[in-house]
Amino acid sequence: MEAYNNIGIRRRLRRFFRRDGRALIFAMDHGFEHGPTDFEENWEHINPKIIIRKVIRAGIDGVMMLPGIARISGEELVGKDVGLMIKLTSKTELRPKEEWLMQDQLGFVEDAIKLGADAVAATVYWGSPYEGAMMRQFAEIASYAHDLGYPVVQFAYPRGPYINEKYGKKEDYRVVMYGARAAAEMGADMIKTYWTGSRETFAKVVDAASGVPVLLSGGAKTDNPLDFLKLVWEVIEAGGSGAVVGRNIFQRENPEPMIRALLRVTHRNEDPEEAAKAEGLL
Numbered sequence: 001m002e003a004y005n006n007i008g009i010r011r012r013l014r015r016f017f018r019r020d021g022r023a024l025i026f027a028m029d030h031g032f033e034h035g036p037t038d039f040e041e042n043w044e045h046i047n048p049k050i051i052i053r054k055v056i057r058a059g060i061d062g063v064m065m066l067p068g069i070a071r072i073s074g075e076e077l078v079g080k081d082v083g084l085m086i087k088l089t090s091k092t093e094l095r096p097k098e099e100w101l102m103q104d105q106l107g108f109v110e111d112a113i114k115l116g117a118d119a120v121a122a123t124v125y126w127g128s129p130y131e132g133a134m135m136r137q138f139a140e141i142a143s144y145a146h147d148l149g150y151p152v153v154q155f156a157y158p159r160g161p162y163i164n165e166k167y168g169k170k171e172d173y174r175v176v177m178y179g180a181r182a183a184a185e186m187g188a189d190m191i192k193t194y195w196t197g198s199r200e201t202f203a204k205v206v207d208a209a210s211g212v213p214v215l216l217s218g219g220a221k222t223d224n225p226l227d228f229l230k231l232v233w234e235v236i237e238a239g240g241s242g243a244v245v246g247r248n249i250f251q252r253e254n255p256e257p258m259i260r261a262l263l264r265v266t267h268r269n270e271d272p273e274e275a276a277k278a279e280g281l282l
């Protein structure tokens with residue numbers, strides 16, 4: 001039985017990763033996690049069907065969303081060669097600030113499977129006072145999903161008071177690699193985490209994950225598309241397996257050339273400037 005599950009996990013992971021072992025995944029959980037104001041830079045993208053249609057047309061490898069958005073935009077995904085990752089935990093920014101360091105479960109593995117998911121995802125804020133609750137949540141989701149042959153992605157984000165005290169910032173490579181290592185030790189099949197500021201330090205995060213693919217968590221939109229392309233290029237050069245990108249795609253006026261340029265950098269190792277020029281971004 002176990003061998004069957006492993007094959008299921010491997011086959012489904014390949015829905016995201018191309019032969020080069022890399023993936024560019026579109027993230028769209030912001031309406032919940034940050035609120036609809038995140039879409040005000042390009043309000044048309046508040047409608048998931050519109051932005052999902054665009055990212056698929058541009059050739060994205062996968063999309064990540066919460067169950068309700070998959071339900072609303074699901075029709076756009078039918079018959080398309082794109083991996084679907086359903087995230088099963090989140091938080092709103094409406095809750096008291098002391099509780100921002102917790103993500104709660106909002107859906108179940110069965111729901112994700114019914115929606116056609118190829119993988120499920122959950123966040124652990126490593127270093128949070130609620131770390132134990134999120135570990136337990138991740139373990140339950142992973143145990144159930146793995147039993148059914150589904151891969152589990154961990155958004156391994158170091159966040160918490162002691163991290164600030166000891167390391168100064170959550171992007172310090174020592175704590176990012178600690179989170180990535182902890183995610184690998186928990187049995188994650190893919191890890192999404194912060195940029196550590198340099199190729200050398202991100203390479204250590206990749207090493208700490210010991211073969212579990214590590215993808216960049218996009219972050220706030222950069223003023224200049226080239227700056228973000230350069231960042232993803234550094235991730236690839238460091239041995240990272242790609243990026244999960246939200247705001248740097250949906251907050252742009254015209255996301256399609258940006259996605260195509262990101263795909264060039266991710267899959268063809270193209271120089272960021274060349275990629276930007278080729279897609280008319282410069």
Ligand SMILES: O=P(O)(O)OC[C@H]1O[C@](O)(COP(=O)(O)O)[C@@H](O)[C@@H]1O
Binds near residue numbers: 027217244245248
């Ligand atoms: O750092 P924050 O504010 O928690 O951001 C979390 C958001 O970033 C992501 O992890 C990635 O999206 P971005 O590329 O927009 O940063 C989303 O999945 C999530 O909603």
